[in-house]
Amino acid sequence: MAETTPPRTPIIGISLKMYFSPSRTASYISSFAPIASAASALGVSTFVIPDFLSAASCAHTLNSVSTPNPSAPTGVGAQDCFWEEEGAFTGEISPRHLAELGIRFVELGHAERRRIFSESDADVARKTAAAVKNSIIPVICVGEVDRDEDNIPSAVAFVADQIRAAVADIPTDAQIILAYEPVWAIGQPVPAPTSYINAVCSGLRSVLDAELGRKESARIIYGGSAGPGLFAELDPEAVDGLFIGRFGHDVKNFEIMVKEIAAKKYA
């Protein structure tokens, strides 16, 4: 069954990629838990995506954190999943098994997976459908590869095609998160220019609302060298939150960004 609530609550998440050892991840989660609770009180949802080795124990910890606002929960995600639920698929991870362990999000189609492991839009679509079927919220990563700040319509068109492909086989009311990450802005010292992020996200918002019927069910978060100070410059009508990488490794930065999102979204 698709996860259909809560709609469009601001949300911030971090992927730890393959940066942290299991012990460092455990210590990060201990510091993260009270921040998630405070974020909920501010009306901001949070998630952490550790590597697979730590996902179950992180879910165990974070799922027992008290989040005072039921519309702003916290949760743990996985960095990928397979589209099949069970069987002879050596090395793959079942979305049904993730759900059984209390994992509430799954990141799909990250730029690194598309580039290094040749994941296609068709793969992402099948994984998205499998996640939704298991009540896991997909965090679908999309973004254009080349930097061309003068050509916003072409970035919007490219990313909109990625989105159309990813959601082709799920119901319109299934809750999804679109992590808009211009590939050229990942792993850089600074994010994409804010005017550019705002323009692309507002183009995508129109496609989601008018064409895909996802005004309530799809949130857009920005990722790609995002850090403190960024959200204050973003358009809160177009961008629902952030997807953090390196600049959230210091959990204090994550806390700062939670507050910046709350301030801007509830201004």
Ligand SMILES: O=C(CO)COP(=O)(O)O
């Ligand atoms: O890819 C990202 C999040 O998944 C962004 O990573 P960085 O913020 O480290 O560039």
